[in-house]
Each structure stands twice: as structure tokens, then as C-alpha cells.
Amino acid sequence: MSANLRERLYRTEAIVLSRRDYGEADRILTLFTPQRGKLNAIAKGSRRQKSRSGPQLDLFSRINLDMARGRTFDVVTSADAIEMYERFPRDLDAFCAAGYLAELVRHFSQENEAQPALYSLLQRSLTLLNQGVDPWGVMRHFELAMLSLLGYQQELYSCVNCGEPVTARVNSWSPALGGMLGPECGAADPAAMPLSVNAQKFLRTIDRQGLSTIIRLRLASSEKLEVERALGNAVKFVAERDFGSLRVMNMLRTVD
Numbered sequence: 001m002s003a004n005l006r007e008r009l010y011r012t013e014a015i016v017l018s019r020r021d022y023g024e025a026d027r028i029l030t031l032f033t034p035q036r037g038k039l040n041a042i043a044k045g046s047r048r049q050k051s052r053s054g055p056q057l058d059l060f061s062r063i064n065l066d067m068a069r070g071r072t073f074d075v076v077t078s079a080d081a082i083e084m085y086e087r088f089p090r091d092l093d094a095f096c097a098a099g100y101l102a103e104l105v106r107h108f109s110q111e112n113e114a115q116p117a118l119y120s121l122l123q124r125s126l127t128l129l130n131q132g133v134d135p136w137g138v139m140r141h142f143e144l145a146m147l148s149l150l151g152y153q154q155e156l157y158s159c160v161n162c163g164e165p166v167t168a169r170v171n172s173w174s175p176a177l178g179g180m181l182g183p184e185c186g187a188a189d190p191a192a193m194p195l196s197v198n199a200q201k202f203l204r205t206i207d208r209q210g211l212s213t214i215i216r217l218r219l220a221s222s223e224k225l226e227v228e229r230a231l232g233n234a235v236k237f238v239a240e241r242d243f244g245s246l247r248v249m250n251m252l253r254t255v256d
Contacts, residue, residue: 009069009077010066012036013033014033014064015063015122016058016061024047026043027042028040029043029057035114036112037113038110039112041074041075042075042076053078053079056079056084057079059088060098061081062082065080066078083130085126086130087129087130088130094130096135096248097129097136098129101142102245103244103245104143104146104235107241108150108239128211134215137211137214140214140231144203146235147234150238156179156200156204160174160177161177162185164182170183170194171183171194171195172192174189175236175237176189177189177192193230193233196226198219198223199227
């Protein structure tokens with residue numbers, strides 16, 4: 001093997017964030033890797049019935065890949081499954097949640113930028129969804145943890161305007177300012193949304209105790225909607241865009 005060829009070859013773990021058909025038998029993949037960040041790759045012949053790598057390259061699967069650097073796309077030369085998520089094809093809620101997490105990572109990750117903590121968060125979240133953990137809780141935990149990892153930690157304990165600790169009363173949530181506003185500082189962001197005491201407690205429980213605790217908690221439907229809107233608006237503000245996977249989930253809710 002020539003030195004030039006050895007320099008082009010590498011091996012990486014990856015999660016398949018998205019894929020699309022290309023040509024007669026190929027697929028273009030968007031992959032997320034712990035040390036190389038996001039990358040686009042081509043899996044030649046992976047749609048053929050006898051392809052060895054095709055079955056391993058399922059959406060959201062976690063795999064070990066042998067890769068070769070290419071001019072436009074890196075090329076998948078072999079794929080070995082680490083973790084396949086057999087629940088997703090038969091559980092629409094889990095599948096939609098996985099799609100939302102993958103869309104967030106596609107937007108917030110960068111090519112050739114190592115983000116091992118974000119990779120680990122995504123991997124753990126997909127595993128939990130596959131194990132049947134409540135998709136709503138997994139999504140809310142992912143949103144808050146992801147914002148913190150990216151440097152957009154939300155202030156849950158003190159007013160972002162005056163710095164005073166928030167107390168057990170209806171306060172406001174300001175995505176633009178990055179967290180809670182006390183009643184006396186509501187004018188700092190007229191667009192801030194009110195949050196009930198229970199919704200605030202739930203957000204702080206996510207932050208302090210993580211997913212294992214919040215999945216055992218019970219919120220009223222109205223309180224769940226508050227939490228969902230609060231975190232969703234924070235993500236939307238940072239991203240400066242809407243997410244199509246959320247629109248799909250909301251459409252499915254109306255059908256139900």
C-alpha cells in the first residue's frame with residue numbers, strides 16, 4: 001500500500017443522521033462522528049440487494065466505518081454495526097423523536113470539529129429511545145443538555161436581568177435573554193412567556209438530576225406544553241430557524 005493511499009484511509013465510529021439515494025445504487029450519508037464532527041460520505045452500491053454495508057447503514061444506526069477521503073465525498077469502504085435500533089420502525093413516537101435529535105445535531109454540529117460530548121449525548125439518547133424510555137422526556141433532556149454543551153446554558157435559578165434568585169411563583173422565560181425573568185423584570189423582554197411553578201421545577205430537575213429522575217415525574221398536560229415551548233423556543237432562538245421534524249410531530253398530534 002502506497003503512503004498516499006494510507007494517508008487517505010481512516011476508521012471512525014459514526015451515527016447516521018440522514019441519508020438519500022444517489023444514482024442507481026448509491027447513497028449519500030450525513031454522518032456524525034466523535035472526533036471528526038459532521039461529514040458527508042457516499043456509500044457506493046449500498047442499495048444493491050447483495051451489498052454487505054447497506055443493511056448496516058440504516059438511519060440513526062451507530063457503526064464502525066472504514067473510510068477513504070475523496071474529492072467531493074469521503075467514501076465508505078466497509079461498515080460494521082455497533083448498535084441498531086430495532087424499535088424505531090415499529091414505534092412512531094420514538095422514530096420521530098430520533099429524527100428531531102438528528103436534525104438538531106445536523107444543524108448544530110460542524111464539519112471537521114470534534115464534539116465528543118455531543119456525540120455521547122446523542123448516542124445515549126438514541127439508546128434510551130430504543131429501550132422504550134418516554135420520547136418526550138428524552139427530547140426535553142436532550143434540548144437542555146445540548147444548549148449547555150454548545151455554550152448556551154439557560155439560567156434556571158436567578159433572574160437573567162437583575163441576578164436575584166427566582167422564587168416559587170409564576171416567573172417568565174426569555175429565550176432572547178437566556179433564561180428566567182422575575183415578575184419585576186418582565187419588561188426586560190415583553191416577548192417572554194409565563195412559566196408555572198411546576199414547569200420551573202421540572203426544568204431545574206432536568207438540570208440537577210437528569211433524565212432518570214424526570215421520567216418518573218408526572219406533569220399536567222398544560223405544564224408539559226409549557227416546558228416543551230420553553231425549551232423549543234430556546235433552541236429555535238439559538239438556531240435562528242424552525243425544525244421540520246417538529247412540524248411533522250405536531251401534525252401527527254393533530255391527526256391523533
